Amino acid sequence: xxxxxxxxxxxxxxxxxxxxxxxxxxxxxxxxxxxxxxxxxxxxxxxxxxxxxxxxxxxxxxxxxxxxxxxxxxxxxxxxxxxxxxxxxxxxxxxxxxxxxxxxxxxxxxxxxxxxxxxxxxxxxxxxxxxxxxxxxxxxxxxxxxxxxxxxxxxxxxxxxxxxxxxxxxxxxxxxxxxxxxxxxxxxxxxxxxxxxxxxxxxxxxxxxxxxxxxxxxxxxxxxxxxxxxxxxxxxxxxxxxxxxxxxxxxxxxxx
Ligand code: 6PG
Numbered sequence: 335x336x337x338x339x340x341x342x343x344x345x346x347x348x349x350x351x352x353x354x355x356x357x358x359x360x361x362x363x364x365x366x367x368x369x370x371x372x373x374x375x376x377x378x379x380x381x382x383x384x385x386x387x388x389x390x391x392x393x394x395x396x397x398x399x400x401x402x403x404x405x406x407x408x409x410x411x412x413x414x415x416x417x418x419x420x421x422x423x424x425x426x427x428x429x430x431x432x433x434x435x436x437x438x439x440x441x442x443x444x445x446x447x448x449x450x451x452x453x454x455x456x457x458x459x460x461x462x463x464x465x466x467x468x469x470x471x472x473x474x475x476x477x478x479x480x481x482x483x484x485x486x487x488x489x490x491x492x493x494x495x496x497x498x499x500x501x502x503x504x505x506x507x508x509x510x511x512x513x514x515x516x517x518x519x520x521x522x523x524x525x526x527x528x529x530x531x532x533x534x535x536x537x538x539x540x541x542x543x544x545x546x547x548x549x550x551x552x553x554x555x556x557x558x559x560x561x562x563x564x565x566x567x568x569x570x571x572x573x574x575x576x577x578x579x580x581x582x583x584x585x586x587x588x589x590x
Contacts, residue, residue, distance in 0.1 A: 350383025377420030
């Protein structure tokens with residue numbers, strides 16, 4: 335069973351900074367000559383803190399944007415102009431202002447039609463860009479995730495059949511809230527990543543953080559517990575409020 339590494343920061347801004355540092359660390363650990371880093375962002379509020387921290391580090395010249403292949407671990411099936419688009423939000427906040435080559439920015443093809451078609455097309459992109467033929471599963475360098483109040487990660491929601499899927503890379507899923515139609519990395523892709531970095535901030539996340547980390551495994555009820563079967567490192571970056579209900583046995587490996 336995968337043992338998560340938990341770190342706690344005083345506030346969400348520092349959580350974002352810690353998460354951004356993981357990208358720099360992955361870049362240092364991966365040989366630079368020609369080697370690409372495959373990085374997936376998520377949606378939600380913590381993604382904004384991560385992007386803000388990446389912008390700071392980028393201004394300092396520390397982020398090797400030219401080496402990144404960027405994906406989204408989930409997306410809402412809405413046009414990129416919509417305020418609900420994860421990809422659109424990241425473009426507007428930061429990515430549009432960076433000198434990223436379009437061929438390294440892998441946007442979910444929301445214009446491709448029905449959600450199943452969008453998922454199949456994004457799966458083909460993942461296979462092509464990572465050079466992974468079926469049935470192998472690509473190993474992302476980093477997958478960033480948020481945590482929903484119902485313990486969902488990416489767009490894998492409690493009770494969903496998607497949680498049992500073993501063979502696809504990208505799935506059509508439905509959220510219990512608008513926008514309902516989603517695509518999401520499958521459990522197999524999340525579990526194969528070299529690093530999963532999960533960010534959760536704020537008092538309203540305290541109960542779900544405790545439940546996921548401290549209750550017996552039941553991923554169909556608590557999807558974030560899928561990560562107990564992850565192959566790579568699983569890093570939980572929390573602010574003090576989100577970590578406030580954790581018991582001492584879940585003591586963080588680091589604080590700062
Ligand atoms: C999405 C997500 C989702 C998100 C969580 C947490 O597109 O909705 O990717 O998994 O990360 O719902 O979101 P917050 O950080 O906003 O609570």
